[in-house]
Amino acid sequence: MPPTAFAPPVAPAAEGIALRPVRDGARHRSRRALRRAAPALLGYVAVRLLGVVVLAKWAHLKGHGLWPQLANQWDSRWYLGIANRGYDEVLTGARNTCNLAFFPLYPFLVKAFAHPLPPGHRASTGLALSVTASLLAAWGVFAVGDRLYGRRVGVVLAVLWGVTPVALVQWMGYTESLFTALAAWSLYAVLTGRWVWAGSLSLLAGLTRPTGVALAAAVTVSALLTLRRARRERATGAESVPATGAGGPPAAGTGNPPAASMARVVTGCVLAPLGWLGYLVWVAVRLGRWDGYFAVQRTWTNQIDGGVETLRSLRETLTYQARPELFLVVVSLVIMLSAGLYAVCVARRQPPPLLIFTGTLLVIVLCSGGVYFPRARFLLPGFPLLLPFAVAIARAKRRTALLVLGGAALCSAYLGAYMALVWPSAP
Secondary structure, three states: OOOOOOOOOOOHHHHHHHHHHHHHHHHHHHHHHHHHHHHHHHHHHHHHHHHHHHHHHHHHHOOOOHHHHHHOOOHHHHHHHHHHHOOOOOOOOOOOOOHHHOOOHHHHHHHHHHOOOOOOOHHHHHHHHHHHHHHHHHHHHHHHHHHHHOHHHHHHHHHHHHOOOOHHHHHOOOOHHHHHHHHHHHHHHHHOOOHHHHHHHHHHHHOOOOOHHHHHHHHHHHHHHHHHHHHHHHHHOOOOOOOEOOOOOEOOOOOOOOHHHHHHHHHHHHHOOHHHHHHHHHHHHHHOOOOHHHHHHHHOOOOEOOOHHHHHHHHHHHHHOOOOOHHHHHHHHHHHHHHHHHHHHHHOOOOHHHHHHHHHHHHHHHOEOOOOOOHHHHOOOOHHHHHHHHHHHHHOOHHHHHHHHHHHHHHHHHHHHHHHHOOOOOO
């Protein structure tokens, strides 16, 4: 590009000198952010290692190996099949047979990272990808909690996410860790006004799981609220001043960026739903029918029924069965507790993007007519629902907090091993 009167050319050496402080500054900020998140990451790794140790011991007593339980069970096989052979081209109508129900980002990454490795390493690659994504997710969960309520709450929130009843899935060949990482950092980007990052991460989340539409809704609606508020302030001549949310930092949906950044807000708003919508369009074209993805979901009995199946399963598990299966009891308690925690989050006026994300996620999970037992896993990315617990534990005495988190870690370790080795179906 020729130089202009406004921007004189920069010599290569001078340009390198100018860019070096920028790179050094970015590395310094990254190291500082990692040091701040270190207690959360160490606590998260500790509780997850406890879960793996309990699983390994239990699996040994039953004569099973640890690696197959983590890397090559249930949905992991579907993702590995997509990485190995690609997607189906026709919809036969047979129940639970079409792999187009599974979104593409995770198997694509498995295939890409395993490409230079010898054949047969894709299951291990998928497991390594999930573990790595879980660390990024824990960091993002910490960042959101730290942003809203301070470092102590952020640490507790990350550990709580690692001791949920089905947290073992975070270190299995599943997509929950990858999706949670993308969701947490996208929500953090909204909270800090980084709209292009928020939209880009939401786009990737929409290529990871069908519940990516919940994150797209959170980013899009928050962006639209910001644009409406900025327009209203321009109309009244008011100066745009970011409001502060809980704990002091600017909260998404409450502050208005200057007019110069409106283009970034619009960009984030447009990007957010493109991943989810793009996959639905691709499936429609591949199957030659406009409702292709929804037709696939119907073969998996995952159509929306307004919550009829959820209520029926809750009533049957907790009321009519004399000796209900432990795992189904846990799933039922997670569902009821999640609904109650959402009401608490609304009452405490969490920032709009968090409420929109978790609210939409709950609606999708609870109103699905699909199988009942995976719903605790489907709710795993809804980490903002844990914020009321995190705040309460962080404000308690240190000994009380350690006892609560330690007890939760032991329960999670037992339930994770039970889910993998005793429960006869998918987590």
